[in-house]
Amino acid sequence: MKPLDGVRILLTNDDGIHAPGLSILEAIASRLSDDVWVVAPDSEQSGASHSLTLHEPLRVREYGPRRFSVVGTPTDCVVMAIHHLLKDGKPALVLSGVNRGANVADDITYSGTVAGAMEGTVMGVPSIALSQTYGWEHRKLPPWETAETHGADLIARLWDVGWPDHVLLNVNFPDREPAEVTGVEVTRQGKRDASALRIIEREDGRGIPYYWFGFQPPEVFAPEPGTDRHALWHGRISVTPLHMNLTEPGTGEALAEAMAADKPHEGGTNRS
DSSP states (O other): OOOOTTOOEEEEOSSOTTOHHHHHHHHHHHTTOSOEEEEEESSOOTTOTTOOOOSSOOOEEEEETTEEEESSOHHHHHHHIIIIITTTSOOSEEEEEEEESOOOGGGGGTOHHHHHHHHHHHTTOOEEEEEEOOSTTSOSSOOHHHHHHHHHHHHHHHHHHOOOTTEEEEEEEOSSOGGGOOEEEEOBOOOOOGGGEEEEEEEOTTSOEEEEEEEOOOSSOOOOTTBHHHHHHTTEEEEEEEESOOOOHHHHHHHHHHHHHTSOOTTOOOOO
16 A cells, blocks of 8 residues: 555545544554544534535534634535635545445435535545445444445555546445455445434334334345445445536437427517
């Protein structure tokens, strides 16, 4: 592994400043550079997506040299870091994670972890989101040592290859022990089984119902080959290039043709 000499790295996450996955990410980053900064939410922000706090003040707490928390979302953290805390020296790389659980398929649209990498990309900084899958092998705790063992070398390899300015990389480590990882696969975003969502209903002390959203493993698990979910299911590290432009060109072309066909003729309408 070739260290990223002289590269300033910004770390963030969505599980909060005290999350074990952030400690894993710090260990990974420290193998790559001696200029590592942490700016993470003060509390868990899972499911925050790419939200930005506009109606409440942002408060920053310093925990030590190059280590801060922000009362806000992962997006807030990256904005605060690049525009304020590191304004005298912009980071060259943003790493977001390591998330507790996979961020794949449709779930990436909810993910604060992916959003941290999105915001870095928006600001012109190469960015990678990292997540550790668990529960797929009936494991109750994430195998953090898998991300820690493979993370630094993978990031160094990706950095050496490079990727376009408008692209972020979404990395997911499989629910396997480090020695059981079967390789790295560059994948596309898969599709989530919507039947995995369940609503748990309970009652408070006064008999008033309240609800939790939860997820359960699907009864049939057959992800499409080439997707992030398929790679993880087969023990491979998934690397998915994502981009910020959500335009779907094929539909746009069809709509443009339809709108052109319905366009009134030049010269106006005939009047009797």
